[in-house]
Amino acid sequence: MTTKPKAKKFRIRRSAPEGGAAGQQASPRSEGPAAAAPVQPIKPQPAQPQASQPRPPHAETPPPEQTAPSSAPHPAPGTMSPDQEIDVIKREGLTGRQLRMARRVAQKNGLASTSDYDAVRLLRANGIDPFQRTNMLELVAPDNGPAKEEASQRGKIQLPQTMALSRQNVPSTDVSEISPAERRAKEISDIQRDIARRRRRKLALLMARLSVFVFLPTFLAGWYFYAIATPMYSTKSAFLVQQAEGAGGGGLGSLLPSQFNVNSDAIAVQDYLTSKDAMIRLDKDVGFKSHFSNPAVDPIQRLDPNPSHEQAYKVYKKMVKISYDPTEGSIRMEVSAANPAIAAEFSEKLISYAEQRADDLSQRKREDHLRDARASLEDAKLERREAQEALVKLQSDSDLIDPEGLIASLRAQVSNVQIQLQEKELQLAALEDNPRPNKARVEGVKGDVRRLQNYLATLEDKMTDATIGGVSLAEKTARIQMAQADLATADLLMQSALQTMKQTELEANRQVRYLTTSVTPVASQDPSYPKSFENTIVAFLIFSGIYLMISLTASILREQVSS
Numbered sequence: 001m002t003t004k005p006k007a008k009k010f011r012i013r014r015s016a017p018e019g020g021a022a023g024q025q026a027s028p029r030s031e032g033p034a035a036a037a038p039v040q041p042i043k044p045q046p047a048q049p050q051a052s053q054p055r056p057p058h059a060e061t062p063p064p065e066q067t068a069p070s071s072a073p074h075p076a077p078g079t080m081s082p083d084q085e086i087d088v089i090k091r092e093g094l095t096g097r098q099l100r101m102a103r104r105v106a107q108k109n110g111l112a113s114t115s116d117y118d119a120v121r122l123l124r125a126n127g128i129d130p131f132q133r134t135n136m137l138e139l140v141a142p143d144n145g146p147a148k149e150e151a152s153q154r155g156k157i158q159l160p161q162t163m164a165l166s167r168q169n170v171p172s173t174d175v176s177e178i179s180p181a182e183r184r185a186k187e188i189s190d191i192q193r194d195i196a197r198r199r200r201r202k203l204a205l206l207m208a209r210l211s212v213f214v215f216l217p218t219f220l221a222g223w224y225f226y227a228i229a230t231p232m233y234s235t236k237s238a239f240l241v242q243q244a245e246g247a248g249g250g251g252l253g254s255l256l257p258s259q260f261n262v263n264s265d266a267i268a269v270q271d272y273l274t275s276k277d278a279m280i281r282l283d284k285d286v287g288f289k290s291h292f293s294n295p296a297v298d299p300i301q302r303l304d305p306n307p308s309h310e311q312a313y314k315v316y317k318k319m320v321k322i323s324y325d326p327t328e329g330s331i332r333m334e335v336s337a338a339n340p341a342i343a344a345e346f347s348e349k350l351i352s353y354a355e356q357r358a359d360d361l362s363q364r365k366r367e368d369h370l371r372d373a374r375a376s377l378e379d380a381k382l383e384r385r386e387a388q389e390a391l392v393k394l395q396s397d398s399d400l401i402d403p404e405g406l407i408a409s410l411r412a413q414v415s416n417v418q419i420q421l422q423e424k425e426l427q428l429a430a431l432e433d434n435p436r437p438n439k440a441r442v443e444g445v446k447g448d449v450r451r452l453q454n455y456l457a458t459l460e461d462k463m464t465d466a467t468i469g470g471v472s473l474a475e476k477t478a479r480i481q482m483a484q485a486d487l488a489t490a491d492l493l494m495q496s497a498l499q500t501m502k503q504t505e506l507e508a509n510r511q512v513r514y515l516t517t518s519v520t521p522v523a524s525q526d527p528s529y530p531k532s533f534e535n536t537i538v539a540f541l542i543f544s545g546i547y548l549m550i551s552l553t554a555s556i557l558r559e560q561v562s563s
Protein backbone atom coordinates (compact mmCIF):
# COMPACT_ATOMS: atom_id res chain seq x y z
CA MET A 1 0.00 0.00 0.00
CA THR A 2 1.13 3.53 -0.68
CA THR A 3 -0.02 6.68 1.01
CA LYS A 4 -0.02 10.18 -0.34
CA PRO A 5 2.83 12.30 0.97
CA LYS A 6 1.78 15.08 3.23
CA ALA A 7 3.80 18.31 3.40
CA LYS A 8 3.80 20.25 6.61
CA LYS A 9 3.22 24.00 6.49
CA PHE A 10 5.85 26.27 7.90
CA ARG A 11 5.52 29.95 8.63
CA ILE A 12 8.54 31.81 7.31
CA ARG A 13 9.14 34.77 9.52
CA ARG A 14 10.77 37.78 7.96
CA SER A 15 13.43 39.87 9.55
CA ALA A 16 12.16 43.04 11.19
CA PRO A 17 12.41 46.25 9.11
CA GLU A 18 14.43 49.22 10.11
CA GLY A 19 11.45 50.94 11.59
CA GLY A 20 10.78 48.10 13.99
CA ALA A 21 9.73 50.45 16.70
CA ALA A 22 6.62 51.24 14.78
CA GLY A 23 5.74 47.56 14.56
CA GLN A 24 6.26 47.16 18.27
CA GLN A 25 3.84 49.98 18.97
CA ALA A 26 1.06 48.18 17.12
CA SER A 27 -1.77 47.31 19.41
CA PRO A 28 -3.41 43.89 19.29
CA ARG A 29 -6.42 43.29 17.12
CA SER A 30 -9.75 44.35 18.36
CA GLU A 31 -11.61 41.90 16.17
CA GLY A 32 -11.82 38.22 17.06
CA PRO A 33 -9.48 35.99 19.07
CA ALA A 34 -6.82 36.05 16.34
CA ALA A 35 -4.92 38.97 17.95
CA ALA A 36 -1.33 38.12 18.74
CA ALA A 37 1.90 39.77 19.79
CA PRO A 38 4.04 41.43 17.14
CA VAL A 39 6.00 39.01 15.05
CA GLN A 40 9.58 38.74 16.24
CA PRO A 41 12.22 38.85 13.55
CA ILE A 42 13.85 35.48 12.88
CA LYS A 43 16.02 34.12 10.20
CA PRO A 44 14.13 33.01 7.09
CA GLN A 45 13.43 29.27 6.86
CA PRO A 46 13.67 27.18 3.68
CA ALA A 47 10.54 27.30 1.59
CA GLN A 48 8.09 24.42 2.11
CA PRO A 49 5.29 23.30 -0.20
CA GLN A 50 2.20 25.45 0.20
CA ALA A 51 -1.38 25.09 -0.86
CA SER A 52 -0.94 27.57 -3.69
CA GLN A 53 1.96 27.60 -6.14
CA PRO A 54 4.25 30.68 -5.63
CA ARG A 55 5.09 32.96 -8.46
CA PRO A 56 8.66 33.43 -9.54
CA PRO A 57 10.25 36.77 -8.73
CA HIS A 58 10.26 37.96 -12.30
CA ALA A 59 6.58 37.15 -12.88
CA GLU A 60 4.41 40.04 -13.79
CA THR A 61 1.98 41.08 -11.12
CA PRO A 62 -1.60 40.35 -12.11
CA PRO A 63 -3.98 43.23 -12.43
CA PRO A 64 -5.83 44.33 -9.34
CA GLU A 65 -9.04 42.61 -10.38
CA GLN A 66 -7.34 39.20 -9.99
CA THR A 67 -5.75 39.71 -6.59
CA ALA A 68 -8.41 40.03 -3.94
CA PRO A 69 -12.08 40.79 -3.82
CA SER A 70 -11.38 43.77 -1.57
CA SER A 71 -9.49 45.80 -4.21
CA ALA A 72 -12.54 47.86 -5.12
CA PRO A 73 -12.11 51.58 -5.79
CA HIS A 74 -11.94 53.56 -2.56
CA PRO A 75 -12.87 57.17 -1.91
CA ALA A 76 -10.11 59.71 -1.83
CA PRO A 77 -8.37 59.77 1.54
CA GLY A 78 -9.02 63.38 2.06
CA THR A 79 -12.80 63.19 1.60
CA MET A 80 -13.49 60.87 4.61
CA SER A 81 -12.26 60.61 8.14
CA PRO A 82 -10.26 57.56 9.30
CA ASP A 83 -13.29 56.16 11.16
CA GLN A 84 -15.45 56.41 8.05
CA GLU A 85 -12.76 54.71 5.98
CA ILE A 86 -12.55 51.90 8.55
CA ASP A 87 -16.35 51.47 8.42
CA VAL A 88 -16.18 51.20 4.64
CA ILE A 89 -13.43 48.57 4.92
CA LYS A 90 -15.49 46.60 7.45
CA ARG A 91 -18.39 46.48 4.99
CA GLU A 92 -16.13 44.84 2.39
CA GLY A 93 -16.49 41.48 4.13
CA LEU A 94 -12.80 40.74 4.53
CA THR A 95 -11.84 37.39 5.96
CA GLY A 96 -9.72 36.88 9.05
CA ARG A 97 -6.85 35.61 6.94
CA GLN A 98 -6.86 38.81 4.84
CA LEU A 99 -6.88 40.95 7.97
CA ARG A 100 -3.95 39.05 9.50
CA MET A 101 -2.06 39.36 6.21
CA ALA A 102 -2.71 43.16 6.19
CA ARG A 103 -1.43 43.46 9.76
CA ARG A 104 1.76 41.54 8.93
CA VAL A 105 2.37 43.71 5.81
CA ALA A 106 1.80 46.86 7.89
CA GLN A 107 4.29 45.70 10.49
CA LYS A 108 6.80 44.86 7.76
CA ASN A 109 6.48 48.36 6.27
CA GLY A 110 6.72 50.07 9.65
CA LEU A 111 3.12 51.35 9.83
CA ALA A 112 1.70 51.72 13.30
CA SER A 113 -1.87 50.42 13.14
CA THR A 114 -4.38 50.29 15.93
CA SER A 115 -6.33 47.40 14.44
CA ASP A 116 -6.40 45.10 11.44
CA TYR A 117 -8.81 47.40 9.61
CA ASP A 118 -6.62 50.38 10.38
CA ALA A 119 -3.68 48.42 8.91
CA VAL A 120 -5.65 47.98 5.69
CA ARG A 121 -6.46 51.70 5.65
CA LEU A 122 -2.83 52.72 6.21
CA LEU A 123 -1.52 50.33 3.54
CA ARG A 124 -4.00 51.62 0.98
CA ALA A 125 -3.17 55.19 1.94
CA ASN A 126 0.52 54.44 1.18
CA GLY A 127 -0.35 52.75 -2.11
CA ILE A 128 0.46 49.18 -0.93
CA ASP A 129 -1.83 46.27 -1.65
CA PRO A 130 -2.39 44.61 1.75
CA PHE A 131 -3.40 41.29 0.16
CA GLN A 132 -0.54 40.89 -2.29
CA ARG A 133 0.92 37.34 -2.00
CA THR A 134 4.67 37.42 -1.67
CA ASN A 135 6.62 34.84 -3.62
CA MET A 136 8.39 32.37 -1.34
CA LEU A 137 11.51 32.68 -3.43
CA GLU A 138 11.60 36.43 -2.81
CA LEU A 139 11.64 35.80 0.93
CA VAL A 140 14.88 33.88 0.80
CA ALA A 141 16.51 35.88 -2.02
CA PRO A 142 19.83 37.52 -1.06
CA ASP A 143 19.98 41.21 -0.43
CA ASN A 144 21.34 42.66 -3.67
CA GLY A 145 20.55 46.30 -3.04
CA PRO A 146 19.06 48.13 -6.01
CA ALA A 147 18.24 44.91 -7.87
CA LYS A 148 16.09 43.76 -4.98
CA GLU A 149 14.27 47.08 -4.77
CA GLU A 150 13.63 47.06 -8.51
CA ALA A 151 12.28 43.50 -8.34
CA SER A 152 10.06 44.40 -5.39
CA GLN A 153 8.71 47.40 -7.26
CA ARG A 154 7.86 45.16 -10.21
CA GLY A 155 6.21 42.55 -7.96
CA LYS A 156 4.05 45.01 -5.98
CA ILE A 157 0.89 46.65 -7.09
CA GLN A 158 0.64 50.29 -6.13
CA LEU A 159 -2.88 51.40 -5.26
CA PRO A 160 -5.09 52.95 -6.40
CA GLN A 161 -5.32 51.48 -9.87
CA THR A 162 -8.15 51.42 -12.31
CA MET A 163 -9.82 48.26 -13.58
CA ALA A 164 -9.49 47.55 -17.26
CA LEU A 165 -12.93 47.70 -18.78
CA SER A 166 -11.97 45.37 -21.62
CA ARG A 167 -11.46 42.42 -19.24
CA GLN A 168 -14.46 40.22 -18.76
CA ASN A 169 -15.31 37.52 -16.26
CA VAL A 170 -13.14 39.01 -13.53
CA PRO A 171 -13.92 38.69 -9.82
CA SER A 172 -16.25 41.38 -8.66
CA THR A 173 -15.04 43.78 -6.02
CA ASP A 174 -18.48 44.88 -5.01
CA VAL A 175 -19.38 44.33 -1.43
CA SER A 176 -21.80 41.43 -1.04
CA GLU A 177 -25.26 42.53 -0.10
CA ILE A 178 -26.19 39.25 1.63
CA SER A 179 -26.15 39.12 5.37
CA PRO A 180 -23.61 37.05 7.33
CA ALA A 181 -26.37 34.65 8.42
CA GLU A 182 -27.38 33.98 4.83
CA ARG A 183 -23.72 33.56 3.84
CA ARG A 184 -23.23 31.16 6.74
CA ALA A 185 -26.31 29.19 5.75
CA LYS A 186 -25.07 29.03 2.18
CA GLU A 187 -21.68 27.78 3.30
CA ILE A 188 -23.34 25.17 5.53
CA SER A 189 -25.51 24.00 2.63
CA ASP A 190 -22.43 23.79 0.42
CA ILE A 191 -20.68 21.72 3.07
CA GLN A 192 -23.72 19.45 3.39
CA ARG A 193 -23.89 18.98 -0.37
CA ASP A 194 -20.18 18.19 -0.44
CA ILE A 195 -20.61 15.67 2.39
CA ALA A 196 -23.57 14.08 0.63
CA ARG A 197 -21.59 13.94 -2.62
CA ARG A 198 -18.67 12.27 -0.88
CA ARG A 199 -21.01 9.84 0.84
CA ARG A 200 -22.61 8.95 -2.46
CA ARG A 201 -19.17 8.47 -4.00
CA LYS A 202 -18.02 6.25 -1.12
CA LEU A 203 -21.26 4.28 -1.26
CA ALA A 204 -20.81 3.80 -5.00
CA LEU A 205 -17.25 2.59 -4.44
CA LEU A 206 -18.44 0.25 -1.67
CA MET A 207 -21.15 -1.18 -3.90
CA ALA A 208 -18.60 -1.64 -6.68
CA ARG A 209 -16.24 -3.55 -4.37
CA LEU A 210 -19.08 -5.67 -3.02
CA SER A 211 -20.22 -6.40 -6.56
CA VAL A 212 -16.74 -7.52 -7.60
CA PHE A 213 -15.72 -9.47 -4.51
CA VAL A 214 -19.07 -10.74 -3.11
CA PHE A 215 -22.04 -10.49 -5.47
CA LEU A 216 -20.28 -11.63 -8.63
CA PRO A 217 -18.67 -14.75 -7.04
CA THR A 218 -21.99 -15.58 -5.37
CA PHE A 219 -23.79 -15.22 -8.69
CA LEU A 220 -21.25 -17.51 -10.37
CA ALA A 221 -21.60 -20.09 -7.57
CA GLY A 222 -25.41 -20.01 -7.81
CA TRP A 223 -25.22 -20.27 -11.58
CA TYR A 224 -23.03 -23.35 -11.22
CA PHE A 225 -25.33 -25.00 -8.67
CA TYR A 226 -28.52 -24.25 -10.60
CA ALA A 227 -27.40 -24.66 -14.21
CA ILE A 228 -24.15 -26.63 -14.52
CA ALA A 229 -23.79 -29.02 -11.56
CA THR A 230 -24.71 -32.63 -12.34
CA PRO A 231 -27.56 -33.88 -10.12
CA MET A 232 -26.49 -36.66 -7.75
CA TYR A 233 -28.86 -39.37 -6.50
CA SER A 234 -28.23 -40.67 -3.00
CA THR A 235 -29.12 -44.07 -1.56
CA LYS A 236 -29.33 -44.49 2.20
CA SER A 237 -28.93 -47.72 4.16
CA ALA A 238 -28.26 -48.87 7.72
CA PHE A 239 -26.89 -52.10 9.21
CA LEU A 240 -25.75 -53.56 12.52
CA VAL A 241 -22.74 -55.65 13.50
CA GLN A 242 -23.95 -58.17 16.08
CA GLN A 243 -22.45 -61.04 18.08
CA ALA A 244 -23.84 -64.58 18.10
CA GLU A 245 -25.21 -65.62 21.49
CA GLY A 246 -24.72 -69.29 22.44
CA ALA A 247 -27.59 -71.19 24.00
CA GLY A 248 -25.37 -72.46 26.80
CA GLY A 249 -23.62 -69.16 27.39
CA GLY A 250 -23.71 -67.90 30.92
CA GLY A 251 -22.10 -65.33 33.14
CA LEU A 252 -22.18 -61.59 32.97
CA GLY A 253 -21.59 -61.49 29.20
CA SER A 254 -25.02 -62.99 28.50
CA LEU A 255 -26.72 -60.29 30.58
CA LEU A 256 -25.30 -57.41 28.49
CA PRO A 257 -26.66 -56.34 25.09
CA SER A 258 -24.62 -57.66 22.22
CA GLN A 259 -23.97 -54.26 20.69
CA PHE A 260 -21.93 -53.21 23.72
CA ASN A 261 -19.54 -56.06 22.97
CA VAL A 262 -19.05 -55.23 19.29
CA ASN A 263 -18.36 -51.49 19.36
CA SER A 264 -14.78 -52.03 18.30
CA ASP A 265 -15.88 -54.33 15.47
CA ALA A 266 -18.44 -51.79 14.22
CA ILE A 267 -15.80 -49.03 14.28
CA ALA A 268 -13.42 -51.33 12.39
CA VAL A 269 -16.09 -51.95 9.74
CA GLN A 270 -16.70 -48.20 9.43
CA ASP A 271 -12.98 -47.54 9.00
CA TYR A 272 -12.77 -50.21 6.33
CA LEU A 273 -15.69 -48.81 4.32
CA THR A 274 -14.11 -45.34 4.34
CA SER A 275 -10.65 -46.63 3.39
CA LYS A 276 -8.87 -46.61 0.05
CA ASP A 277 -8.93 -50.43 0.04
CA ALA A 278 -12.74 -50.45 -0.17
CA MET A 279 -12.63 -47.84 -2.97
CA ILE A 280 -10.17 -49.92 -5.01
CA ARG A 281 -12.25 -53.05 -4.50
CA LEU A 282 -15.43 -51.19 -5.51
CA ASP A 283 -13.69 -49.91 -8.63
CA LYS A 284 -12.62 -53.44 -9.60
CA ASP A 285 -16.11 -54.85 -9.09
CA VAL A 286 -18.46 -52.17 -10.49
CA GLY A 287 -16.18 -49.46 -11.99
CA PHE A 288 -16.25 -46.53 -9.59
CA LYS A 289 -13.65 -44.51 -11.51
CA SER A 290 -15.28 -45.06 -14.89
CA HIS A 291 -18.64 -43.83 -13.58
CA PHE A 292 -17.26 -40.51 -12.36
CA SER A 293 -15.00 -40.15 -15.42
CA ASN A 294 -18.08 -40.05 -17.64
CA PRO A 295 -18.26 -36.83 -19.78
CA ALA A 296 -21.88 -36.41 -18.64
CA VAL A 297 -20.60 -35.36 -15.22
CA ASP A 298 -19.83 -31.65 -14.84
CA PRO A 299 -16.15 -30.63 -15.05
CA ILE A 300 -15.81 -29.83 -11.35
CA GLN A 301 -17.03 -33.25 -10.16
CA ARG A 302 -15.64 -35.22 -13.10
CA LEU A 303 -12.49 -37.32 -12.79
CA ASP A 304 -9.72 -37.48 -15.34
CA PRO A 305 -9.90 -40.27 -17.95
CA ASN A 306 -7.14 -42.18 -16.10
CA PRO A 307 -7.31 -40.91 -12.51
CA SER A 308 -4.97 -42.04 -9.78
CA HIS A 309 -6.16 -43.75 -6.64
CA GLU A 310 -5.66 -40.56 -4.65
CA GLN A 311 -7.83 -38.46 -6.99
CA ALA A 312 -10.55 -41.10 -7.03
CA TYR A 313 -10.35 -41.45 -3.25
CA LYS A 314 -11.09 -37.71 -2.82
CA VAL A 315 -14.30 -38.15 -4.82
CA TYR A 316 -15.05 -41.39 -2.94
CA LYS A 317 -14.94 -39.62 0.43
CA LYS A 318 -17.40 -37.00 -0.88
CA MET A 319 -19.80 -39.52 -2.40
CA VAL A 320 -19.72 -42.17 0.38
CA LYS A 321 -20.69 -40.87 3.81
CA ILE A 322 -20.71 -43.30 6.76
CA SER A 323 -21.64 -42.54 10.36
CA TYR A 324 -21.77 -44.73 13.46
CA ASP A 325 -24.09 -44.36 16.45
CA PRO A 326 -22.41 -45.92 19.50
CA THR A 327 -25.59 -45.86 21.61
CA GLU A 328 -27.58 -47.95 19.14
CA GLY A 329 -24.67 -49.69 17.43
CA SER A 330 -26.06 -48.79 14.01
CA ILE A 331 -23.91 -47.84 10.99
CA ARG A 332 -25.63 -45.47 8.54
CA MET A 333 -24.34 -45.13 5.01
CA GLU A 334 -25.25 -42.71 2.20
CA VAL A 335 -23.91 -43.33 -1.30
CA SER A 336 -24.31 -40.75 -4.11
CA ALA A 337 -23.92 -41.24 -7.84
CA ALA A 338 -25.07 -39.67 -11.08
CA ASN A 339 -27.40 -42.63 -11.71
CA PRO A 340 -29.82 -43.87 -9.00
CA ALA A 341 -29.42 -47.53 -10.03
CA ILE A 342 -25.65 -47.27 -9.86
CA ALA A 343 -25.90 -45.61 -6.44
CA ALA A 344 -27.98 -48.55 -5.17
CA GLU A 345 -25.48 -51.02 -6.67
CA PHE A 346 -22.58 -49.23 -4.98
CA SER A 347 -24.42 -49.38 -1.66
CA GLU A 348 -25.15 -53.13 -1.96
CA LYS A 349 -21.52 -53.87 -2.79
CA LEU A 350 -20.29 -51.89 0.18
CA ILE A 351 -22.71 -53.72 2.49
CA SER A 352 -21.39 -57.07 1.22
CA TYR A 353 -17.83 -55.87 1.87
CA ALA A 354 -18.84 -54.87 5.39
CA GLU A 355 -20.42 -58.27 6.03
CA GLN A 356 -17.32 -60.10 4.87
CA ARG A 357 -15.12 -57.84 6.96
CA ALA A 358 -17.30 -58.47 10.04
CA ASP A 359 -16.93 -62.23 9.52
CA ASP A 360 -13.17 -61.92 9.15
CA LEU A 361 -12.74 -59.84 12.29
CA SER A 362 -13.25 -62.77 14.74
CA GLN A 363 -12.23 -65.63 12.45
CA ARG A 364 -8.55 -65.40 13.29
CA LYS A 365 -9.30 -65.23 16.99
CA ARG A 366 -11.55 -68.28 16.77
CA GLU A 367 -8.98 -70.19 14.75
CA ASP A 368 -6.21 -69.37 17.23
CA HIS A 369 -8.27 -70.58 20.18
CA LEU A 370 -9.33 -73.75 18.41
CA ARG A 371 -5.79 -74.47 17.26
CA ASP A 372 -4.47 -74.16 20.80
CA ALA A 373 -7.20 -76.40 22.16
CA ARG A 374 -6.54 -79.03 19.49
CA ALA A 375 -2.80 -78.93 20.18
CA SER A 376 -3.42 -79.44 23.92
CA LEU A 377 -5.68 -82.40 23.19
CA GLU A 378 -3.14 -84.01 20.91
CA ASP A 379 -0.41 -83.62 23.52
CA ALA A 380 -2.62 -85.25 26.17
CA LYS A 381 -3.38 -88.15 23.87
CA LEU A 382 0.31 -88.64 23.13
CA GLU A 383 1.25 -88.64 26.82
CA ARG A 384 -1.50 -91.15 27.61
CA ARG A 385 -0.34 -93.42 24.82
CA GLU A 386 3.26 -93.26 26.06
CA ALA A 387 2.11 -94.14 29.62
CA GLN A 388 0.14 -97.09 28.33
CA GLU A 389 3.07 -98.31 26.27
CA ALA A 390 5.40 -98.05 29.29
CA LEU A 391 2.99 -100.07 31.43
CA VAL A 392 2.57 -102.70 28.75
CA LYS A 393 6.33 -102.95 28.30
CA LEU A 394 6.88 -103.47 32.04
CA GLN A 395 4.22 -106.14 32.14
CA SER A 396 5.58 -107.89 29.03
CA ASP A 397 9.17 -107.91 30.28
CA SER A 398 8.16 -109.72 33.49
CA ASP A 399 7.83 -113.56 33.59
CA LEU A 400 4.86 -113.25 35.81
CA ILE A 401 1.57 -112.13 34.56
CA ASP A 402 0.66 -110.35 37.78
CA PRO A 403 3.61 -109.41 39.98
CA GLU A 404 1.36 -107.68 42.42
CA GLY A 405 -0.77 -110.80 42.81
CA LEU A 406 2.35 -112.85 43.35
CA ILE A 407 3.58 -110.48 45.99
CA ALA A 408 0.19 -110.59 47.66
CA SER A 409 0.25 -114.37 47.60
CA LEU A 410 3.76 -114.44 49.04
CA ARG A 411 2.73 -112.05 51.72
CA ALA A 412 -0.21 -114.27 52.59
CA GLN A 413 2.05 -117.32 52.74
CA VAL A 414 4.55 -115.45 54.91
CA SER A 415 1.78 -114.42 57.22
CA ASN A 416 0.49 -118.01 57.40
CA VAL A 417 3.98 -119.44 58.04
CA GLN A 418 4.57 -116.86 60.72
CA ILE A 419 1.36 -117.90 62.46
CA GLN A 420 2.31 -121.55 62.29
CA LEU A 421 5.81 -120.70 63.53
CA GLN A 422 4.38 -118.84 66.47
CA GLU A 423 2.15 -121.82 67.32
CA LYS A 424 5.09 -124.23 67.16
CA GLU A 425 7.20 -121.93 69.28
CA LEU A 426 4.45 -121.79 71.87
CA GLN A 427 4.07 -125.55 71.76
CA LEU A 428 7.85 -125.98 72.19
CA ALA A 429 7.83 -123.57 75.10
CA ALA A 430 5.00 -125.56 76.71
CA LEU A 431 6.88 -128.81 76.30
CA GLU A 432 10.05 -127.37 77.72
CA ASP A 433 8.20 -126.07 80.73
CA ASN A 434 7.42 -129.70 81.63
CA PRO A 435 9.98 -131.00 84.19
CA ARG A 436 10.35 -134.18 82.30
CA PRO A 437 9.28 -133.45 78.80
CA ASN A 438 8.99 -136.03 76.14
CA LYS A 439 12.20 -135.78 74.27
CA ALA A 440 10.81 -137.11 71.00
CA ARG A 441 8.02 -134.65 71.01
CA VAL A 442 10.36 -131.80 71.90
CA GLU A 443 12.66 -132.76 69.08
CA GLY A 444 9.70 -132.97 66.67
CA VAL A 445 8.43 -129.55 67.66
CA LYS A 446 11.89 -128.08 67.33
CA GLY A 447 12.14 -129.62 63.88
CA ASP A 448 8.84 -128.07 62.91
CA VAL A 449 10.01 -124.67 64.16
CA ARG A 450 13.20 -125.03 62.24
CA ARG A 451 11.41 -125.99 59.07
CA LEU A 452 8.94 -123.15 59.40
CA GLN A 453 11.75 -120.64 59.90
CA ASN A 454 13.56 -121.95 56.87
CA TYR A 455 10.39 -121.78 54.78
CA LEU A 456 9.71 -118.22 56.01
CA ALA A 457 13.20 -117.18 55.03
CA THR A 458 12.68 -118.71 51.63
CA LEU A 459 9.48 -116.77 51.10
CA GLU A 460 11.11 -113.54 52.14
CA ASP A 461 14.00 -114.24 49.81
CA LYS A 462 11.52 -114.68 46.96
CA MET A 463 10.08 -111.27 47.67
CA THR A 464 13.44 -109.48 47.93
CA ASP A 465 15.82 -111.49 45.78
CA ALA A 466 16.36 -110.55 42.08
CA THR A 467 14.53 -112.40 39.37
CA ILE A 468 15.90 -113.63 36.09
CA GLY A 469 15.83 -110.14 34.54
CA GLY A 470 18.05 -108.76 37.28
CA VAL A 471 15.30 -106.66 38.89
CA SER A 472 13.69 -107.53 42.13
CA LEU A 473 10.05 -108.26 42.32
CA ALA A 474 9.48 -105.26 44.61
CA GLU A 475 11.27 -102.89 42.24
CA LYS A 476 9.32 -104.21 39.30
CA THR A 477 6.11 -103.78 41.23
CA ALA A 478 7.03 -100.21 42.09
CA ARG A 479 7.75 -99.43 38.42
CA ILE A 480 4.44 -100.90 37.40
CA GLN A 481 2.65 -98.79 40.00
CA MET A 482 4.43 -95.66 38.74
CA ALA A 483 3.46 -96.51 35.18
CA GLN A 484 -0.10 -96.97 36.28
CA ALA A 485 -0.02 -93.57 38.07
CA ASP A 486 1.39 -91.94 34.92
CA LEU A 487 -1.37 -93.53 32.90
CA ALA A 488 -4.00 -92.23 35.31
CA THR A 489 -2.50 -88.71 35.10
CA ALA A 490 -2.48 -88.88 31.31
CA ASP A 491 -6.12 -89.93 31.40
CA LEU A 492 -6.97 -86.88 33.54
CA LEU A 493 -5.04 -84.54 31.20
CA MET A 494 -6.78 -85.95 28.18
CA GLN A 495 -10.17 -85.51 29.81
CA SER A 496 -9.29 -81.87 30.66
CA ALA A 497 -8.11 -81.24 27.09
CA LEU A 498 -11.33 -82.68 25.74
CA GLN A 499 -13.37 -80.45 28.01
CA THR A 500 -11.31 -77.39 27.00
CA MET A 501 -11.80 -78.27 23.37
CA LYS A 502 -15.54 -78.38 23.79
CA GLN A 503 -15.62 -75.07 25.67
CA THR A 504 -13.40 -73.42 23.05
CA GLU A 505 -15.70 -74.52 20.28
CA LEU A 506 -18.69 -73.11 22.14
CA GLU A 507 -16.88 -69.84 22.83
CA ALA A 508 -15.80 -69.59 19.21
CA ASN A 509 -19.38 -70.03 18.13
CA ARG A 510 -20.42 -67.25 20.50
CA GLN A 511 -17.71 -64.95 19.13
CA VAL A 512 -19.00 -65.11 15.57
CA ARG A 513 -19.88 -61.63 14.21
CA TYR A 514 -22.56 -61.23 11.64
CA LEU A 515 -24.08 -58.23 9.88
CA THR A 516 -27.77 -57.44 9.93
CA THR A 517 -29.13 -54.95 7.38
CA SER A 518 -31.85 -52.88 9.00
CA VAL A 519 -32.41 -50.49 6.05
CA THR A 520 -31.85 -51.92 2.58
CA PRO A 521 -30.67 -49.56 -0.17
CA VAL A 522 -33.42 -48.33 -2.51
CA ALA A 523 -32.80 -46.31 -5.71
CA SER A 524 -34.10 -42.73 -5.36
CA GLN A 525 -36.25 -41.02 -7.98
CA ASP A 526 -35.31 -37.39 -7.31
CA PRO A 527 -31.77 -36.00 -7.06
CA SER A 528 -30.53 -35.17 -3.60
CA TYR A 529 -27.55 -33.02 -4.58
CA PRO A 530 -26.62 -30.29 -5.19
CA LYS A 531 -28.71 -28.28 -2.76
CA SER A 532 -28.66 -25.16 -4.87
CA PHE A 533 -30.25 -22.62 -2.55
CA GLU A 534 -28.38 -23.75 0.57
CA ASN A 535 -25.06 -23.90 -1.26
CA THR A 536 -25.59 -20.44 -2.75
CA ILE A 537 -26.32 -18.98 0.68
CA VAL A 538 -23.22 -20.67 2.08
CA ALA A 539 -21.11 -19.28 -0.77
CA PHE A 540 -22.47 -15.78 -0.11
CA LEU A 541 -21.60 -16.04 3.58
CA ILE A 542 -18.11 -17.31 2.78
CA PHE A 543 -17.35 -14.52 0.29
CA SER A 544 -18.82 -11.92 2.65
CA GLY A 545 -16.64 -13.16 5.50
CA ILE A 546 -13.53 -13.10 3.33
CA TYR A 547 -14.28 -9.56 2.13
CA LEU A 548 -14.98 -8.40 5.68
CA MET A 549 -11.70 -9.81 6.99
CA ILE A 550 -9.70 -8.28 4.13
CA SER A 551 -11.42 -4.90 4.57
CA LEU A 552 -10.78 -4.85 8.31
CA THR A 553 -7.16 -5.87 7.82
CA ALA A 554 -6.63 -3.19 5.16
CA SER A 555 -8.25 -0.46 7.28
CA ILE A 556 -6.12 -1.41 10.31
CA LEU A 557 -2.95 -1.38 8.24
CA ARG A 558 -3.91 1.95 6.66
CA GLU A 559 -4.55 3.43 10.09
CA GLN A 560 -1.22 2.15 11.40
CA VAL A 561 0.68 3.47 8.39
CA SER A 562 -1.01 6.87 8.41
CA SER A 563 -0.48 7.31 12.13
